[in-house]
Every structure is written in C-alpha cells, then in structure tokens.
Amino acid sequence: MNPDDLKMVEPRRQALLGQLKAAESALRSGLHTHGFGETARAHLERALAHLCEAYVAINESKSVRSVQQLVEDLNRIQRVMDDAKRGRSQRI
Numbered sequence: 001m002n003p004d005d006l007k008m009v010e011p012r013r014q015a016l017l018g019q020l021k022a023a024e025s026a027l028r029s030g031l032h033t034h035g036f037g038e039t040a041r042a043h044l045e046r047a048l049a050h051l052c053e054a055y056v057a058i059n060e061s062k063s064v065r066s067v068q069q070l071v072e073d074l075n076r077i078q079r080v081m082d083d084a085k086r087g088r089s090q091r092i
Helices: 003-031 037-059 067-091
Strands: none
Touching: 003 037, 037 067
C-alpha cells in the first residue's frame, strides 16, 4: 500500500472500531436485561465474542482465529462449563 492508500484506510478503520465499540456496549447492556431466557443470553454472549474477535482482527497485524476456529473454541468452552455444572449439581 502506498501512503495515500494508508491515509484513506485509517479513518475507515477508526470508524469501524467506533462502531464495534458501540455494538459491544449495546450487547453488554443487553446481557443485563432479564426476561428473554437463556437462549437469547447465549446468543448475546456469542455475538460479543465475535465482536471482540473482529476488534482483534482489525487492530492486530498478526493472524487471528477464523470464525470457524472461534466457534469451535466457544463450543469447547461451553461443553466444559456444562460438564462442570452437571458435576456440581450431582454432588449437591
């Protein structure tokens, strides 16, 4: 990229980061809203994870996880959490 291209990219990058920050704020606020059930909360949490990963992808020059890698990691974490919850409830 030549210097003029970089001058054009940076304002767009900053605008996109601002939009991601606004979306993150809205999602975090939604996590504190009750009455929509666990499914809605799970989707909000997953959307927040995707936003955070997009932020890293835009800000970092190193490689980041693909969407599929992120989904696999989140699913693995969810299984561990579910197993831990089941183990805890069986001991009570």
